[in-house]
Amino acid sequence: MLITGLIIAMLFGALDQTIVGTAMPRIVGDLGGLAYMTWLTTAYMLTSTTVVPIAGKLADLLGRRVVYISGLALFMIGSALCGTAQTMDQLIIFRGFQGIGGGIMMPMAMVIIGDLFTGAERAKWQGVFGAIFGLSSIIGPQIGGWIVDALSWRWVFYINLPIALIAIAFIALGLAGHERHERVQFDILGILTLIVGVVSLLLAFTFGGKDAPWTSWKILGLFALTVIALAAFVWAEARAKEPILPLRLFRSRIFVLINGVGFLMSVGMFGSIMFIPLFLQGIAGISPSASGTAMTPMMLTVMLGSIVGGRLVTKVGVRTQTVAGMLIMATSFYLLTHLSVHTASWVVTVYMIILGLGLGLVMPLLTIALQESFPKTELGVVTSSSQFFRQIGGTFGMTILGAVLNARSSAQLTDALGPFLKQAGNNPTVAHIQSMITTNAQGLYSSLLSPSALAQMPAAIRRAVVPVLKSTLVDSLHSVFLIGMLFVLLGVICALFLGRIHISNSRAPRAKPVAE
Structure with missing residues (x-):
């Protein structure tokens, strides 16, 4: 039931x-x-x-x-x-x-x-x-x-x-x-300072580089508030009888490494997956619904990898399976750095299947490893910490890799389109393209690679601009996937230091945390 x-x-x-x-x-x-x-x-x-x-x-x-x-x-x-x-x-x-x-x-x-x-x-x-x-x-x-x-x-x-x-x-x-x-006894001060710190950090990541420049007073103020609130949170946790997130957990090598792997995995996973539809629709030229269909096999392999990984871990061990899964993910990102304007959508689907297999092997392990390493009295806090650091990692990844794409594409578009735009005169479409290059290159790709936007563009400008947009988008995505791969490889390094984590067959509750 x-x-x-x-x-x-x-x-x-x-x-x-x-x-x-x-x-x-x-x-x-x-x-x-x-x-x-x-x-x-x-x-x-x-x-x-x-x-x-x-x-x-x-x-x-x-x-x-x-x-x-x-x-x-x-x-x-x-x-x-x-x-x-x-x-x-x-x-x-x-x-x-x-x-x-x-x-x-x-x-x-x-x-x-x-x-x-x-x-x-x-x-x-x-x-x-x-x-x-x-x-x-x-x-x-x-x-x-x-x-x-x-x-x-x-x-x-x-x-x-x-x-x-x-x-x-x-x-x-x-x-x-x-x-x-x-x-x-509730840790009221810890709850309040954690809420302020996390919300400020997420808002800074959400607005930074899109709604406001990273150096604006709004974004810098949010980051400053994050630092102050999290410092107050640490101070409160050190004095609370029942802290929301006990600081002693961070003295555990397993706690730090497992959550580090989860954070780094999510940086690469969420930050990279969000850009695959941009390639499929903008470069491969398939419809939004077809791009969703092209992503479906990846989710099927995530399901398969999760089920197989859950049974395999007792035979190969947490560290071995985590390293293997993260290396499979890194392999997928490496393959994605070789996409070109001529790559077919089915090839991208194959690369995403490889990524899904790696994800499926790793994701269930992170929670299991934490639960096996701490007593049942702390099961709630250590389990939720795994989910928390993965969500923060996903937000961080989408922000950082989005900034990489925007910066890389803006620089390439300026070099590639600058001479043409100067010769094209004062056409309103040209002026719009010039402003988008410096302020929102991602928006430029999204708008110009849509049928309605292309139909409204003068034919001469379309013939000159669209091929450049596609080639620079592919080059910029290479940078995104490369950075994603580096984050995943950092996760591999963390996983190598995990040591042996025993998966028990006993129902007896663990009395104390594992020795570190």
Whole structure:
């Protein structure tokens, strides 16, 4: 009963993110606010990422049942509010509220799996749960399209309500008796300083280089606030009786290395995957739906790798499998640095299949290794830390590699198109291209490699500009994938120092952290 509830909750929580992406055009058409569309994702990301480590600690203090059901209830209420939104501002606020519930839900399934099973059993189950995330990426856009076409975008959120009620019922019954009743001292100062620090950091990454220059007072102020808040967080954690993220965990070599691998893996993974559709649509010339189809085999191999990896780790060990998976990922990035304007989309799909296999082998291991290295009294906080550092790594990767693409492409476009643009005179299209080169090269690629934008461009300018755009885009993406590969190779180095992590077959709780 409990496993059924966990699968239902994890599947609909993961599906929500891909389904909402499909519904965004209809949402904007109904509510307006095109300029704020990305905030539907950003608001959810800010709140869900920030609450993950808090949820993990609360699960250790209060018990799994009350925390998990609270997260499901908040997610359900947030979904209902999103469905009733009348303006884009309301929807953004409600998505942030929904993200609080999502951030509580995300680590809890893995925490409970850690409670229920031995290390060897846990590896198999976490492989299955990793496959669920892959499955949601495949079927989510299709489900979202069906819901929007048959009903309305509001049902993208309303559909969560009956599913959440079913999950709550199964989990409430399955976790009966899993509460803690002793008096708890909450680390209020730690919670507040962590929220301020993480939100400021994520906002700086979100706005930096796009909405404001990296050297502007807004971005520098956000980074300064991040440093001050996180310094206050460290001070608070050193004095708290029940710290949200105990500083002594960072004295553990395994804790630092495993979370380092997760961070570096996510930098490469999220930061690079987001640019593959740009190549498929802009260079290979396939449609957005076809580019999504081209990515599907990668998600299938993530699922396969997660399931196989969960069974293989007991035979080859955590360190060996982590190193192998990260090297497979690095191989994929290396192959991606050899893309050209003539590369067929099926070749890109093969490279992404290799990437998916590496990801599938590594992702379930990170949580297992942490859970096997710490006592069950700290299972919540160490499990949520893995999710937290991976999400921060993904945000960091998208920002850094996006900046690399913009800087590299701007320099190349200036060199390649400068003489032509000077000769073309004062044509409004030319003036627009000149301004985009220096301010938003990614936007230039996105706009000029769309059929409508190309149709509006004078033929002479189109013949001169488009080939240059394609060649410089490919060269710039080579830099992105190379940097992504370097981050993954840093993860390989971290994994080499892991040492031997024993995957137990015993149900006896670990009494203390592993010796370091």
